[in-house]
Every structure is written in structure tokens, then in C-alpha cells.
Amino acid sequence: MARHQHRVRVEALAAQMALSAAEVKHLQVMRVRPGDTVQVFDGRGAAGEAELTHLDPFAATLRLLSRTETSSEYPQPVTLAIALLKGDKLSDVVRAGTELGVAHFQLLQTRYADVPDIGDNKLTRLRRIAEEAAKQSQRSVVPEIASPVPLAQFRSEGQLFYAHPGSPARLLDHLTWLSPLTLISGPEGGFSPEDLGWLGHAGAVPVTLGPRILRAETAPLALLGALAASGV
Numbered sequence: 001m002a003r004h005q006h007r008v009r010v011e012a013l014a015a016q017m018a019l020s021a022a023e024v025k026h027l028q029v030m031r032v033r034p035g036d037t038v039q040v041f042d043g044r045g046a047a048g049e050a051e052l053t054h055l056d057p058f059a060a061t062l063r064l065l066s067r068t069e070t071s072s073e074y075p076q077p078v079t080l081a082i083a084l085l086k087g088d089k090l091s092d093v094v095r096a097g098t099e100l101g102v103a104h105f106q107l108l109q110t111r112y113a114d115v116p117d118i119g120d121n122k123l124t125r126l127r128r129i130a131e132e133a134a135k136q137s138q139r140s141v142v143p144e145i146a147s148p149v150p151l152a153q154f155r156s157e158g159q160l161f162y163a164h165p166g167s168p169a170r171l172l173d174h175l176t177w178l179s180p181l182t183l184i185s186g187p188e189g190g191f192s193p194e195d196l197g198w199l200g201h202a203g204a205v206p207v208t209l210g211p212r213i214l215r216a217e218t219a220p221l222a223l224l225g226a227l228a229a230s231g232v
């Protein structure tokens, strides 16, 4: 049976690579030994296989053996722009959204948002969750998590959709993979008339997720699930 290979993040793929203190600790905990091979990725899309050549409590070095040619990324970057949610709900969305291929998360301040802002500690935790989920789902891209911006200041490139109950359009009927894709999902209280006015002004297309009302943490995963189920 093929042995599970550990995945470690490196600054950049190179013939010789040094690891961060966190990755050194990870290899020690996982009992990886010099001579073992691991998978390496740079968080920006490059990945490969490397041999651990040195490991001590403070440092580790790797020798690159090969680069991976196949990609587990969508043909265009997918941004999930999501209204701030209370409690730990954003952690769940970031973890699952990373598994489902999001390349960028943009946190949004909307009129009826559950909370007005999030602190630096929570943002740091979300970034760590994204890195762990990227490793777990064998992605070579670690999604960025951008600090919250008011919905009216959010700018995007390419196709823009937002989930809104009762909309006639369906995401997969309109989506193409010819340009970057941004999906916007609202807060538990929904979008305000001002939010909807701005979304219309920005040319965003409202899409339905069916006749049931989904929780604010479920709706973004339903949007992303539709992409994943299309098999791209």
C-alpha cells in the first residue's frame, strides 16, 4: 500500500529548501525522518515532491525531487465574498470553502451583518484554518483571507453573482470559466435595500439556491457545492 505523504508549505520551490519553525515542528510530531519523501507546496499554486535531507529540533532542509504538473485548482480563480457572521461560523465556511476550491475569501460588512467587524486574532485564526484545509484537501494554493470591507467598497473582476432568495436565475446557467468568478453570500438578516441597490449597480447577477431558506453559513457552501458537483 502506498504510504501517506505529509504535505509541508515552503516559501518557494527550489533545489534546496529550508522550512519554517512551524513546519519543522510538524515534521517532528509526524515522525518524518531524513530520507523520507514529503509533498511540498508554496501556497501560490506550485507543488512537488521532496526528500528530507536534514532535521533537528530547530531546522529542516529538503531537496526537491520533482514538480507536480497537474493542478487541483479551478480554471479561473474563485472569490467567495461573505458577510460577517457571528461566533465560529466563519471558521466553518473558510474550512469547507477552502476544500471546495476558493482562491480568495473577502469578508464583507453589510447593513444587516451579524457583527460589525472581526478582530486581528480571529483573522489570523481564519488564515491558519485556510492553510490547514488547503493541506488536507491536497491543494497547492492557500486562499487569501482579506480583511472586512463595506459591501459598497468591494470591487471585483470578471463574473459577479450573489445568492438571494427568490431570484429567477441559477448559478450554473450563467457561469462560464472564461473569467474570474466572484460569489457573494449575505448575512443571516439578508441584504438590505441599500445593499441590493449597490449589487445591482455593480452588475452582480442574483441567483437562487432553491425554494428553501438556507442559514448564512450554509448558503456559501451550496454555491460552492454547485461548482464542485459540476466536476470542473
Ligand code: SAM
Pocket (backbone or CB within 6 Å): 162, 163, 164, 165, 166, 167, 184, 185, 186, 187, 188, 189, 190, 191, 207, 208, 209, 210, 211, 212, 213, 214, 215, 216, 219
Ligand atoms: N430573510 C433573509 C432574506 O430574505 O434574504 C434570509 C437570509 S438567509 C438566512 C442568509 C443569506 O443566505 C442570504 O442573504 C442569501 O445570500 C443566502 N440564501 C439563503 N437561502 C437562499 C436561497 N434559497 N437562495 C438564494 N440565496 C439564499
